[in-house]
Amino acid sequence: MSKKEQIIKESIQLFSDYGYEATSMTKIAEQVDIKKPSLYAHFKNKDAIFYSAVKQVTGEYVDFVLTTIDQTKGQTSKDTLYNVLHHAYTNEYQTEFLGEFFYRFVLFTPNEVEAQIKPLIKRSEEKLESALIKIVEEGQANREIDATLSSRIVLRNYLFIFNNLDVDVRYYSLRGSELEQYLNDIWSVFWRGVKN
């Protein structure tokens, strides 16, 4: 791994744990085991490091979810939707590393860099939504999902769970069987609400 890649990797962890302002250039340099001024040989300033971190996390996040969708396809829409949700929330890498960072800065972007990173986040959302709406519409064509509900409403409810379950997982520190229980409680009511 190049020094530049190391800097991005360690800064993602620090930004996740402490937030934007409370992560100093000194701390990042310590984690990478170089001195602070050396960072400026790789990045113009702190904002540039943050931008690269966001870019990497949003990219990996989208890749992770799209890959999951691909791998669970070919089942019923119900199974696909459930498995995508389940896999996303039982994968260590996603929940521990990507999720923490992603949600921290999706919800509360530092004002200095908001204009730069909003488009990155927006684009990643659009990619996921267009993949998921297809599955919903297939489910309606199959008569698994109630076709009197618009696909937009079903998708909105699914995304509401997909995005916000993360908030609860973090807040209640849900893991293992507790997480499994929580996920099933939310999923079961959602499915009763949309099934045919």
Next chain:
Amino acid sequence: MSKKEQIIKESIQLFSDYGYEATSMTKIAEQVDIKKPSLYAHFKNKDAIFYSAVKQVTGEYVDFVLTTIDQTKGQTSKDTLYNVLHHAYTNEYQTEFLGEFFYRFVLFTPNEVEAQIKPLIKRSEEKLESALIKIVEEGQANREIDATLSSRIVLRNYLFIFNNLDVDVRYYSLRGSELEQYLNDIWSVFWRGVKN
């Protein structure tokens, strides 16, 4: 309003807008129209201001929701649950002022003050949950809500919406008829999922 109350009021706004670290004592002093050192005549340090701000917001938030529950009682459980949700999200004061602050620091508490403020938040949650579980159980006794679902699952799903709708409202900047539409889309699937 005393100077102390003014300081708390203005600091809530600043912490909401900029976060904990990016809100400086100088900025707070400017908003209150005094000089920075004068703040220390009212509060020991910055953490103490933040603690008072959290205490006030959590208190007002709980009062707001409990009052809303009281005012909408005496209807069917369905109407009460819907109206509490609706009222909470169409009230300017709640969404613009309390909500922004509350969720910012519920989700991402500054590490310096985490130990102090977690109990405040925990207590406010418990109060709301114990008021809402009663309404769910009444609804099951009335046969409005499916009694084969445990009241815990129904409450969990309701709170999932109640707490996390705020995240989406802020993220998508939902207002007016858009907010109304969003709320109804989420509510309608929830209610289909729990009704008898």
Next chain:
DNA sequence: GTCTATAGAAAGATAGAC
């Protein structure tokens, strides 16, 4: 690319006069 040294600004907090 990495370092030492340092500039320059801003942060939280205190001393002490009024």
Next chain:
DNA sequence: GTCTATCTTTCTATAGAC
């Protein structure tokens, strides 16, 4: 209670040697 002046620390960032 409020102020001016100041301390101390820490921050981002740069200059310039190697």
